[in-house]
Amino acid sequence: MAMRTHPIPLRLQLHFDPLIQLARDHFEGLDDLRRCPSISLPDALMAGFAMFSLKDPSLLAFQRRTLDHNLQTVFGLQSIPSDTQLRTILDAVDPADVRPVFKGIFNQLEERKVLDDYRILGGHYLVALDGVEYFSSKSVHCDNCQTRNHANGTRTYCHQMLGAVLVHPDHSEVIPLAPEPIQRQDGAGKNDCERNAARRWLQRFREDHPDLKVIVTEDGLSSNAPHIRDLEAAKVSYILGVKPGDHKYLFERLSERLEVGDVVQVEDRDAKTGVVRSYIIATDMGINEANQDVLVTVVHFVETDAKGKTKQWTWVTDLDVTADNVREVARAGRARWRIENETFNTLKNQGYHYEHNYGHGENNLSVVLAMLMMLAFLVDQVQQRANSIFQEALKKKGAKCALWESMRQLFASFEVTSMEDIYRAMAFGFERPRLGALVRDPGSSDPGNSS
16 A cells, blocks of 8 residues: 655655655565465564554554554555464564664654754764663573573573664754664574674674764773774774773773873863862773773763762773863763663653563564564654654653553544644644444434334
């Protein structure tokens, strides 16, 4: 079913419905090797996408929409798969087939210059990377599952992914890029790890965006020589957290440099709040004793409030840090938490049901569903950033969970031609028709024949 009937104005091309069409167009181009399927591959993928877009809490809840005409008009579904059909079809999909939709949406954002004010430190985008677990079970598993063996002899099976999102210190919206599954690779006898996933992500990211200027920010687990070399090979700058317990050598050398004054120090004092912010910059530091050839700049930041309570952070970076830009570097480093609060916590606690098992499968089902959920989250974040009607609807509802509940109710109760219809109804109100039965109750008397 073609959803597009006329050219879409440029200012509306980032709204929900054109982005859904972008996804549908890509899925239509995928090869389907099945013979005479009753449910097409694009319909199965769009059904999964629709389920996460509507925030249905389970496949069973989505299955109740099988007679919903709006799935056809909004998502272009010609046939709606049963839960068993959906699981079977998506289990055979290569997760990499979903990746290009992330790139397509990002390219739309760049072309429309929506992300211009996300650039920092000389025109870079700031990309936060972090691993997250989204499936765990003592019994359900597949060949790709990670495993954890426990002291009591039991075993836990799980799936994880390396999330990647564009963040900015001043903006609450995050822009997900295609994530990388952390799972046993084909034929591997050992668990995958976040470092290997990051290496794969960097390679695929550069294939998708060969010239994009980015700074990757990560937590302290990432600040090791092999990963830094991977970042440098991918021509990606970095701001990586470090902690004294994990980088004893680095902090000892920093103390020595501080004692002899071989550092740059900057201090700001807020006269209104009494907060003091102190920065230390030390250049050409070996990351550790075994890899002194991997040279980094250390930025140490201490914030002291009016009562003398301190907080401190330390990062290593390849950027040229000066007294003029050290504040921006520190703010960029602290923005890493947005991948936890604005991404993973949102997916877990604001209606996306991130840790619910929608289906595990024997091959790729769990990963494909996680990719589709992240894709739905990306579309929602774009709406929050670039769709004024969605912004007004969210303002009226006050919380995302309330917004999603209202969206589901309207989707189920009215015939609509687009998701924009629903956003407008939530934002500006709508007429409520009086409830009337389509068929007369056979047990009642016919008013037209009453005496």
